[in-house]
């Protein structure tokens with residue numbers, strides 16, 4: 001019985017040992033592309049107890065995914081810092097992004113939005129602030145249309161009949 005318990009303990013310990021070594025191998029692969037680093041880490045992970053602890057102390061501080069996202073963040077920040085300040089296309093004077101005309105040479109820079117008066121760049125098709133279509137005709141006044149329809153219906157049954165007929169025609173087509 002004691003023999004069996006000892007065997008079982010040894011088996012669990014061996015399983016744990018292999019599991020830890022396997023984790024070290026996978027962790028090393030996530031942190032390095034270098035086969036020598038991965039191989040050395042795995043060998044270190046195979047040393048019972050001290051190996052994995054030593055690996056935790058000396059492993060690369062961030063995973064390759066973390067390093068990549070940090071690199072992308074730094075690049076985005078750098079390009080944001082390098083960006084050109086807006087300038088007038090005619091006289092190259094520095095202008096603010098919200099200017100409608102250049103204050104130096106009076107060149108028209110932007111058109112105000114019909115909906116919210118925000119300055120719109122000439123290439124925009126929709127206002128980013130109030131979502132109004134810049135190229136579209138003025139919005140259809142739904143309130144006025146409904147009021148007109150209510151007035152029409154209150155006139156009499158003759159109009160109602162005519163309207164019903166028109167609706168049938170519209171549904172048929």
Ligand SMILES: [Zn+2]
Pocket residue numbers: 088089090091092093102103104105106107
């Ligand atoms: Zn100008």
Ligand SMILES: [Zn+2]
Pocket residue numbers: 113114115116117118127128129130131132
């Ligand atoms: Zn707008």
